[in-house]
Amino acid sequence: QEEEEESPITRFQQYLRIKTAHPNPDYESAVSLLTSQAQSIGLQAQTLEFAPGKPLVLVTWPGTNPSLPSILLNSHIDSVPAEPSNWLYPPFSATRTSEGKIYARGSQDDKCIGIQYLEAIRNLRFSHNFKPLRTIHISYVPDEEIGGVDGSAKFAASEEFKDLNVGFMLDEGQASTTDEFRVFYADRWPMRLIIKAVGLPGHGSRMYDNTAMENLMKSMEVISQFRGNQFDLVKAGLAASSEVISVNPVYLKAGSPSPTGFVMNVQPSEAEAGFDIRLPPTAEPDLLKKRIADEWAPATKNMTFQIREGGPMRDYMGRPLITAANDSNPWWCIFKQAIIAAGGKLAKPEMLASTSDARFMRQLGIPTLGFSPMIETPILIHEHNEFLKDSVFLKGIKVYESIISSLSSFDGGNTFGSATA
Numbered sequence: 431q432e433e434e435e436e437s438p439i440t441r442f443q444q445y446l447r448i449k450t451a452h453p454n455p456d457y458e459s460a461v462s463l464l465t466s467q468a469q470s471i472g473l474q475a476q477t478l479e480f481a482p483g484k485p486l487v488l489v490t491w492p493g494t495n496p497s498l499p500s501i502l503l504n505s506h507i508d509s510v511p512a513e514p515s516n517w518l519y520p521p522f523s524a525t526r527t528s529e530g531k532i533y534a535r536g537s538q539d540d541k542c543i544g545i546q547y548l549e550a551i552r553n554l555r556f557s558h559n560f561k562p563l564r565t566i567h568i569s570y571v572p573d574e575e576i577g578g579v580d581g582s583a584k585f586a587a588s589e590e591f592k593d594l595n596v597g598f599m600l601d602e603g604q605a606s607t608t609d610e611f612r613v614f615y616a617d618r619w620p621m622r623l624i625i626k627a628v629g630l631p632g633h634g635s636r637m638y639d640n641t642a643m644e645n646l647m648k649s650m651e652v653i654s655q656f657r658g659n660q661f662d663l664v665k666a667g668l669a670a671s672s673e674v675i676s677v678n679p680v681y682l683k684a685g686s687p688s689p690t691g692f693v694m695n696v697q698p699s700e701a702e703a704g705f706d707i708r709l710p711p712t713a714e715p716d717l718l719k720k721r722i723a724d725e726w727a728p729a730t731k732n733m734t735f736q737i738r739e740g741g742p743m744r745d746y747m748g749r750p751l752i753t754a755a756n757d758s759n760p761w762w763c764i765f766k767q768a769i770i771a772a773g774g775k776l777a778k779p780e781m782l783a784s785t786s787d788a789r790f791m792r793q794l795g796i797p798t799l800g801f802s803p804m805i806e807t808p809i810l811i812h813e814h815n816e817f818l819k820d821s822v823f824l825k826g827i828k829v830y831e832s833i834i835s836s837l838s839s840f841d842g843g844n845t846f847g848s849a850t851a
């Protein structure tokens with residue numbers, strides 16, 4: 431087979447072929463690939479390491495006025511795992527079909543944007559001879575998929591980050607099934623809930639009150655009711671799915687299928703369930719906590735619970751902040767105009783149903799939008815057979831050329847206040 435010439439698509443495929451899936455992401459290979467791609471367009475790339483074995487690549491294109499707050503373009507290096515037996519093509523093969531679909535874990539989430547940032551800059555620099563007024567940084571962070579504790583959280587808290595003087599940031603978004611690009615101005619807040627019930631064990635044939643299983647099952651019913659009510663708001667069209675509180679059971683642990691060896695005749699003394707909860711920034715966490723204590727895991731039923739907020743993080747970061755997606759925020763206006771200038775349409779701004787690294791930067795007061803330029807594309811993040819069409823990928827580069835040139839040319843950044851509320 432003849433060797434394919436280097437192109438934006440082949441550079442995307444090279445990145446997709448690096449196995450960056452948890453639990454053992456190959457960060458080292460990704461760092462060396464990203465560094466060499468950045469250097470090939472004459473950009474400086476440095477590697478920072480805030481936790482051992484978890485490198486972060488920071489690429490910089492200096493502006494002509496480096497005293498202005500900079501633009502940060504973020505993406506994460508890591509991916510969720512893939513089950514190869516459920517895929518049409520091996521998940522790290524980056525196979526391109528005759529229809530132009532490029533199959534790979536990470537093709538939508540979010541290696542596409544990582545390469546598009548660089549390709550857009552490559553074109554601005556070499557085809558358009560563009561010179562940015564503001565400095566542009568690109569960050570490639572580890573560990574987003576597992577909560578960002580050793581990635582974006584530490585990066586955002588670092589001296590190095592402070593020195594970047596970031597005025598505006600773009601992070602990942604989600605594909606759009608229509609012809610309108612989607613943009614996200616807030617993330618839902620993750621909360622991890624574990625509820626436990628204890629009770630007296632007993633013979634499998636006996637009916638008695640307050641077994642651990644019975645009390646856990648009753649709690650599950652109450653929680654399920656709450657979940658149903660939230661979901662009904664979505665089904666009735668009264669709220670977007672990212673605007674309600676989601677509660678989904680993710681594990682159950684109790685008893686044994688063969689406690690006595692062959693017969694299932696022991697009612698267990700402990701039962702436990704885990705839930706993934708996401709709260710929109712508008713929700714009142716204290717109200718939910720009270721509900722959990724009173725109704726979902728009542729002490730009167732020998733139940734206890736544990737909550738971990740903000741994902742797997744040591745400290746709760748306070749209430750999540752949102753970025754103004756309206757004309758009060760000049761960055762928003764520039765962003766919107768740049769999409770239109772690139773011939774694109776923008777959907778009504780949304781909250782992200784899941785959670786991204788953008789939350790760490792919003793907490794610092796940095797206006798941050800979630801955006802991945804993929805229209806007419808099925809949403810396949812974390813699913814089997816994740817793919818992105820080559821034409822969509824290439825169009826995304828054009829969109830970023832418009833966005834990056836507009837944002838980095840904006841000269842009024844020191845004169846307005848924080849664009850977060």
Ligand SMILES: CSCC[C@H](NC=O)C(=O)O
Nearest residue numbers: 575576577620741784785
């Ligand atoms: C709970 S913090 C983990 C972040 C993760 N991000 C993408 O899927 C998520 O579960 O939303």
Ligand SMILES: [Zn+2]
Nearest residue numbers: 506539540602
């Ligand atoms: Zn992602």
Ligand SMILES: [Zn+2]
Nearest residue numbers: 510539575811
């Ligand atoms: Zn993801």
